Structures are given as structure tokens and as C-alpha cells.
Amino acid sequence: MELLKGKTAVVTGGTRGIGLAVVKKFLENGAKVALLGSRQETVDKAMAALKEENPNYPVIGMCPSLSNPEQIHETFQKVKEAFGSLDILVNNAGVSAREPLYDYKPEDFNRVMDINVTSVFVCAREAARIMKEQGGGVILNTSSMVSLYAQASGCAYPTSKFAVNGFTKSLARELGKDHIRVNAVAPGVTRTDMVAALPEDMVKRITAPIPLGRMGEPEEVADAFLFLASDMASYITGEILSVDGAAMT
Numbered sequence: 001m002e003l004l005k006g007k008t009a010v011v012t013g014g015t016r017g018i019g020l021a022v023v024k025k026f027l028e029n030g031a032k033v034a035l036l037g038s039r040q041e042t043v044d045k046a047m048a049a050l051k052e053e054n055p056n057y058p059v060i061g062m063c064p065s066l067s068n069p070e071q072i073h074e075t076f077q078k079v080k081e082a083f084g085s086l087d088i089l090v091n092n093a094g095v096s097a098r099e100p101l102y103d104y105k106p107e108d109f110n111r112v113m114d115i116n117v118t119s120v121f122v123c124a125r126e127a128a129r130i131m132k133e134q135g136g137g138v139i140l141n142t143s144s145m146v147s148l149y150a151q152a153s154g155c156a157y158p159t160s161k162f163a164v165n166g167f168t169k170s171l172a173r174e175l176g177k178d179h180i181r182v183n184a185v186a187p188g189v190t191r192t193d194m195v196a197a198l199p200e201d202m203v204k205r206i207t208a209p210i211p212l213g214r215m216g217e218p219e220e221v222a223d224a225f226l227f228l229a230s231d232m233a234s235y236i237t238g239e240i241l242s243v244d245g246a247a248m249t
């Protein structure tokens with residue numbers, strides 16, 4: 001079943017990990033997709049992998065600075081020109097850093113907030129302007145289980161994801177009248193490069209208490225985005241959907 005037939009989507013951080021899984025899932029379900037990445041090389045690599053899977057996939061790739069309003073305006077206009085509309089935005093790009101508070105540099109804190117929060121605001125604002133004019137749309141943000149339980153180091157990352165939840169719930173209230181639904185997916189420990197960068201003992205410590213007894217796969221997180229993007233979730237807005245195997249750490 002093609003749940004997103006005729007829809008168009010922008011996915012930030014769509015070059016790998018959860019974002020690339022979302023791009024694939026959306027394409028498989030009939031959407032036209034613009035994937036955004038941080039560098040042209042990674043965008044090209046992701047595009048090549050997708051085209052190898054299916055040369056007819058309607059997918060384009062770009063690498064604007066996500067917190068730069070002018071670049072995002074231009075990028076989203078190009079998406080509209082290429083696909084005719086912008087129905088779904090997935091704010092997925094994110095970075096993490098785990099320094100202890102005592103050593104945390106303000107510039108590192110700001111870098112995490114810039115990509116995890118400011119870019120979510122900039123992209124959502126631009127998308128909402130287009131969606132309002134079109135008569136509706138869907139904005140989905142990527143939160144994290146740390147937005148519920150926090151974490152004991154790298155304070156900027158959980159702070160940024162708490163902000164994503166607040167932003168999601170606030171926009172849902174503000175944009176409901178314009179027929180724009182706003183939700184977030186909060187993944188738990190998911191098998192991507194972000195997790196591969198963690199020391200093995202830390203991964204073991206994190207996954208051991210998870211009731212489902214394992215990490216999540218990017219495709220499992222992408223399924224939640226697909227559901228929330230589709231009309232199956234037509235009466236759901238302001239929700240933070242956990243996809244974490246009931247993890248509580």
C-alpha cells in the first residue's frame with residue numbers, strides 16, 4: 001500500500017541513519033522526496049544508493065545550511081518547483097556531544113542548539129508558510145528518549161531534545177487552524193553512525209536494561225515517521241511518539 005501517494009516531502013539529515021531510512025520508506029510509499037545533507041559528497045552518495053535501488057525514484061538532494069533562513073527559503077522554493085508542493089517536512093538532522101558540564105565549551109553548546117533546535121525552527125517556519133498557502137501539511141521532528149529521561153553527560157543534547165518537544169507541542173497548537181499537523185518521533189538507542197561512535201561498553205550499558213532487549217533499527221523508527229506523515233494519523237497532532245523498546249535510561 002502506498003501511504004504517501006502523491007505527497008512531497010523534505011527530509012533533513014537524509015543522507016544516512018534514521019533520515020536515509022525515512023527517505024527510503026517515503027519513496028517506497030509513493031512520495032517524492034528532497035533529501036538534505038550537510039555536504040555535497042554525502043548527498044551524492046545517498047542519491048547514488050537510492051538510484052541503484054530504483055533508478056525511477058523521484059528524489060532530489062541538496063545541502064543548504066539548515067539554520068540559514070535565506071538558504072532554506074531558496075531550497076524549499078526549489079523543492080516546490082521540482083515537485084509542485086511541499087506536504088511533509090521531517091526535521092531529522094541532529095548532532096550529539098557528550099562532554100561533562102565542567103568542560104563544556106559555550107561554542108560546542110551553541111553548535112548542538114544551532115542544528116538540533118534553531119534549524120528545526122527555521123525549516124518548520126519556511127515549510128509552514130508554504131503549507132498554510134497550500135491548505136495544510138505535516139511537520140515531523142526528531143526528538144529522543146533523552147527528551148523524557150535526560151542523560152548524565154553532554155547536557156546540550158538532552159536540552160535540545162526537550163526543546164524539540166516543546167516546539168512540537170506549541171506548533172501543534174498554533175498551526176492546527178491551518179490544517180498543519182505537528183508531531184515528533186522520539187527514538188531510543190538506534191543502530192546508526194551516532195551510536196556507532198559511542199564506546200562499546202557504553203552501548204552495552206545502555207541496551208542491557210531495555211525491556212525489548214535490543215537496539216532499534218532505523219527502519220523501525222522510519223515506520224513511525226511514515227505513520228505520522230500519512231492520513232492514518234489525520235487526527236494526531238502535538239504527540240511525541242516513543243520508538244524505544246520501553247527504554248527508561
Ligand code: NAD
Nearest residue numbers: 013015016017018038092093094144187189190192193194
Ligand atoms: P546520524 O549521525 O547517522 O545522521 C545525522 C544526520 O544529520 C546526517 O544525515 C547528517 O548529514 C545530518 N547532519 C548532522 N549535522 C548536520 C548539519 N550541521 N547540517 C545538516 N545536516 C546535518 O544520526 P542518526 O542516529 O540517524 O540521528 C538522526 C536523528 O535521530 C537526530 O536528530 C538524532 O538526535 C536522533 N536520535 C538518534 C538516536 C540514535 O540512537 N541513533 C536516538 C535518539 C534520537
